[in-house]
Amino acid sequence: MIYEGKKKIWSDYQKDIPDDHYFYVRSCIRQTFFPASEAAFLEITRNRLGKDVFETEHHTTCGGIAYHCDTIPQETSMTIIARQFALMHKYGYENFVCSCVTSFGLYCETLEAWREFPELKEKIAENLLKSCGLEFAVPKVLIHSSDLIYKYRNPIAALAKFKLVNKKTGKPLRVVEHIGCHYSKMFPSKGVGGAEYPYVLIGMIEAWGGEIIDYPERRHCCGFGFRQYFVQANRGYSLANTNKKFESMEPYNPDMIITNCPGCSYFMDKWQYVIAEMNHKTYGEDGHGIPVFTYEEVAGLVMGYDPWDLGLQTHLVGPEPVLDKIGIPYDSDAKYKGVNGKNIGKPEEVDCIK
Amino acid sequence: MNNNILIVGGGPAGMEAAGMLQRLGYNTMLVERSSKLGGHLAAWDRLFPKGLQAKETLDRLTAGINGVKYFLDTDINSINILDDSFNVILSNGITILAKAVLIATGFDLFKAEKKEEYGYGIYDRVITNADLEAYYKTGKSDTIQNPKSIGFVHCVGSRDEKVGNLSCSKVCCATAVKQACEIKQRFPEAQVYSFYMDLRMFGRYYEDLYLEAQKKYGIRFIRGRVSEVSEKEDKSLLVKAEDTLSSKPIKVSVDLLVLMAGIRPAEAGKRVGRMLHLSNEEDGFFSTKDTIRDLQMSKIPGLFFAGTCTGPKTIPETLNDAKSAAMEIDEYIKQNFPDRK
Amino acid sequence: MTDFGYSINTSSRMNLDDFDKESFDKLAEMEPDVRKCMACGSCTASCTAGKFHETSLRSAILALQNGQEGKAIDFLKGCMLCGKCTMVCPRGINTRHLILSILKVYGTK
Numbered sequence: 001m002i003y004e005g006k007k008k009i010w011s012d013y014q015k016d017i018p019d020d021h022y023f024y025v026r027s028c029i030r031q032t033f034f035p036a037s038e039a040a041f042l043e044i045t046r047n048r049l050g051k052d053v054f055e056t057e058h059h060t061t062c063g064g065i066a067y068h069c070d071t072i073p074q075e076t077s078m079t080i081i082a083r084q085f086a087l088m089h090k091y092g093y094e095n096f097v098c099s100c101v102t103s104f105g106l107y108c109e110t111l112e113a114w115r116e117f118p119e120l121k122e123k124i125a126e127n128l129l130k131s132c133g134l135e136f137a138v139p140k141v142l143i144h145s146s147d148l149i150y151k152y153r154n155p156i157a158a159l160a161k162f163k164l165v166n167k168k169t170g171k172p173l174r175v176v177e178h179i180g181c182h183y184s185k186m187f188p189s190k191g192v193g194g195a196e197y198p199y200v201l202i203g204m205i206e207a208w209g210g211e212i213i214d215y216p217e218r219r220h221c222c223g224f225g226f227r228q229y230f231v232q233a234n235r236g237y238s239l240a241n242t243n244k245k246f247e248s249m250e251p252y253n254p255d256m257i258i259t260n261c262p263g264c265s266y267f268m269d270k271w272q273y274v275i276a277e278m279n280h281k282t283y284g285e286d287g288h289g290i291p292v293f294t295y296e297e298v299a300g301l302v303m304g305y306d307p308w309d310l311g312l313q314t315h316l317v318g319p320e321p322v323l324d325k326i327g328i329p330y331d332s333d334a335k336y337k338g339v340n341g342k343n344i345g346k347p348e349e350v351d352c353i354k
Numbered sequence: 355m356n357n358n359i360l361i362v363g364g365g366p367a368g369m370e371a372a373g374m375l376q377r378l379g380y381n382t383m384l385v386e387r388s389s390k391l392g393g394h395l396a397a398w399d400r401l402f403p404k405g406l407q408a409k410e411t412l413d414r415l416t417a418g419i420n421g422v423k424y425f426l427d428t429d430i431n432s433i434n435i436l437d438d439s440f441n442v443i444l445s446n447g448i449t450i451l452a453k454a455v456l457i458a459t460g461f462d463l464f465k466a467e468k469k470e471e472y473g474y475g476i477y478d479r480v481i482t483n484a485d486l487e488a489y490y491k492t493g494k495s496d497t498i499q500n501p502k503s504i505g506f507v508h509c510v511g512s513r514d515e516k517v518g519n520l521s522c523s524k525v526c527c528a529t530a531v532k533q534a535c536e537i538k539q540r541f542p543e544a545q546v547y548s549f550y551m552d553l554r555m556f557g558r559y560y561e562d563l564y565l566e567a568q569k570k571y572g573i574r575f576i577r578g579r580v581s582e583v584s585e586k587e588d589k590s591l592l593v594k595a596e597d598t599l600s601s602k603p604i605k606v607s608v609d610l611l612v613l614m615a616g617i618r619p620a621e622a623g624k625r626v627g628r629m630l631h632l633s634n635e636e637d638g639f640f641s642t643k644d645t646i647r648d649l650q651m652s653k654i655p656g657l658f659f660a661g662t663c664t665g666p667k668t669i670p671e672t673l674n675d676a677k678s679a680a681m682e683i684d685e686y687i688k689q690n691f692p693d694r695k
Numbered sequence: 696m697t698d699f700g701y702s703i704n705t706s707s708r709m710n711l712d713d714f715d716k717e718s719f720d721k722l723a724e725m726e727p728d729v730r731k732c733m734a735c736g737s738c739t740a741s742c743t744a745g746k747f748h749e750t751s752l753r754s755a756i757l758a759l760q761n762g763q764e765g766k767a768i769d770f771l772k773g774c775m776l777c778g779k780c781t782m783v784c785p786r787g788i789n790t791r792h793l794i795l796s797i798l799k800v801y802g803t804k
Contacts, residue, residue, distance in 0.1 A: 001476065001477065001478065001585055002475060002476050002477070002478060005467070005473075005474075005475035005476035006476055008467070008475065009467075009470060009476070194470065195470075196470040196471050197470065197476070214584075214585065215584075215587075216584040216585070216586055216592045217584070218584065219582065219584070232700055232701060233701065234701075235699070235700075235701040236701035236702050236703055236704040237704045239701070239702075239703050239704070240703050240704040240705070240706065243703050244706070251587055252587065274699060275703070277696055277697055277699075278696070278699070278702060278703055279703070545714075545716065547711070564733075565731065565786075568730045568731055568732075568733075569727065569728075569730045569731050572723070572730055574760055577734070594708075597709065597757070597761060599734050599753075599757055600709075600754070600757050600758070600761060602707060602708070602709050602761070603707065603708040603709070604708060604709045604710070604711055604761065605708055605709075605710055605711070605712075606710070606711035606712060607712050
């Protein structure tokens with residue numbers, strides 16, 4: 001692998017990420033799957049980096065799940081999106097930041113469709129006015145929240161208490177990065193580093209001390225694929241894709257996985273249990289799975305936030321091996337205690353995977 | 355009165371035309387921007403279909419330009435179209451007043467790194483047709499170390515709207531088959547795959563070359579375009595394609611992958627074209643006066659074309675084109691300047 | 696084990712690394728013309744049996760090259776050795792001899 005060659009491609013795909021004043025929209029599923037990731041994003045960007053990140057309780061889903069499951073017409077989906085943009089405009093912002101890769105892809109696609117078909121754009125503006133009484137606007141800059149953490153990867157490194165380094169051996173942790181398909185595969189120019197060798201997560205991992213693994217099935221989809229998962233009969237197909245990725249990364253002995261997409265984080269974490277049940281195979285060290293993190297969780301960990309405050313107890317594959325390697329302290333007894341020590345319930349024990 | 359002819363480009367087309375025009379009695383001058391004559395031919399080892407040494411052809415071309423004044427490492431700074439001639443200023447300070455100008459600016463090989471999914475410049479063992487030719491010529495390569503399996507990818511940068519080139523580069527199919535046979539000569543035990551979309555073996559002896567590749571060398575031709583390449587831990591490459599004849603996706607590991615970079619109009623030629631406001635077709639190559647006859651003529655009187663600046667050509671086609679251009683120039687001068695001598 | 700109601704789907708992707716080079720070389724020694732096929736389909740188009748059973752010499756050769764020997768044999772099961780394909784093959788392959796050779800190398804009986 002010729003690193004210089006990748007650097008050349010990365011330099012071809014840089015995007016303008018504004019310095020401040022962001023209008024933030026959340027993901028539908030992340031808040032339940034990785035409940036503290038978005039909170040960590042807001043905590044880091046607002047309180048540690050001092051940025052103006054605005055959010056409103058009036059924003060909704062982007063409609064992406066329904067769109068990709070073919071259950072709503074495109075026009076409806078576009079009107080929902082127009083409403084989100086209109087809210088941004090109403091509150092005086094022009095930099096639109098979304099937390100979800102599905103949304104990001106759909107926003108990119110919608111903006112492109114409006115650019116290509118102005119008559120469609122006019123129709124949506126009319127729909128928006130009639131249905132919500134809001135003024136149509138488009139963002140000046142559309143970014144994914146991983147773009148923002150990428151932009152601030154060095155300031156975060158400067159504030160970090162830990163490095164992605166194995167404390168015992170002194171060697172960098174070996175990290176698999178996985179980019180959500182809709183981050184840049186549809187519009188390579190919209191993603192940091194393009195579509196074939198995306199840099200957005202690599203940049204973070206390099207800045208925070210880890211080492212990136214480039215394995216043969218790196219570009220492969222995590223397998224989520226909406227209809228492939230939501231319809232039970234298709235789940236074996238979704239699972240097969242995840243399985244393929246794990247088989248491909250296995251020889252590289254990764255310490256951890258980082259992703260920038262809600263679906264990818266979820267499926268790469270949870271399917272490890274199903275694979276362990278079906279194939280009696282785990283991919284981490286001695287019966288463990290490979291811990292999977294969102295980029296905000298990794299940022300939070302290196303900055304020294306408590307792993308349980310970052311919601312890591314909700315992961316199927318326990319984060320402990322990574323915490324131990326880095327030397328991040330944690331209280332095992334507090335793992336399933338919520339705010340004020342309240343018991344949040346413990347998952348059922350399984351013996352096929354740790 | 356002068357009888358100067360200026361030729362822009364010192365590849366096979368420029369050299370062949372220069373030699374002929376010189377023999378026809380013109381004061382022929384040739385400008386080459388690089389430091390040697392011969393263009394891509396000078397970098398090639400052997401030529402399809404019969405495996406002739408490229409050097410033999412180049413030596414004959416060099417012998418043919420005896421008496422031609424040529425300038426190496428020289429660019430065109432400006433060209434002005436006068437009433438019945440061209441005023442050309444070269445980067446070495448020389449000004450030439452020419453009765454006719456022949457554009458023979460040739461082609462650039464497609465930059466294979468633009469097909470990012472193939473990993474040229476990123477994966478150690480992905481090389482281009484030109485890299486392989488350099489290896490055949492010198493016998494030296496850090497990359498080629500007794501490969502057990504080798505893949506050839508046709509149409510890299512050709513017939514590909516994604517990279518902005520819809521057209522076929524014409525010579526890569528035969529080159530790939532030639533190179534595949536040659537690699538088998540060097541590594542007889544290797545398994546060689548050739549990924550093609552259509553195998554365009556149009557020329558005389560080409561079909562024999564194809565048959566020989568199959569029968570004698572056992573090259574496995576797979577009808578399908580490579581979709582992506584990734585590097586494995588041992589630096590071998592995982593290649594994915596569809597075998598469209600069995601309608602099934604396939605994967606295969608290779609120790610070496612050769613990308614058949616296609617033919618694109620030369621950047622330096624485009625620059626000269628802009629000076630003369632020459633138009634080009636959608637494929638990027640210069641427009642000729644018409645598309646059946648007059649293929650060596652531009653729309654500007656006294657300005658002619660030869661070789662691949664008007665589209666992909668094999669070496670023999672290029673040489674024939676250059677000869678035709680020389681004849682057209684001769685005819686043009688005789689008609690327009692009857693008292694030239 | 697938990698009944699999930701689904702299992703890990705198997706991939707339809709063929710892996711050319713599984714290609715049996717040794718057997719194929721043995722076949723090519725017996726009938727070198729196996730390497731000459733250019734997949735034109737004349738044999739399949741003219742096949743007497745192919746109208747009733749899935750019979751195709753072209754597909755059989757391809758299957759062998761793709762490491763799917765069982766499938767190759769299946770493509771030849773309907774063959775009645777009538778020889779029509781020999782008459783149409785533009786590359787002059789002795790198709791009957793080729794079919795018999797394939798069965799010799801890869802057949803189980």
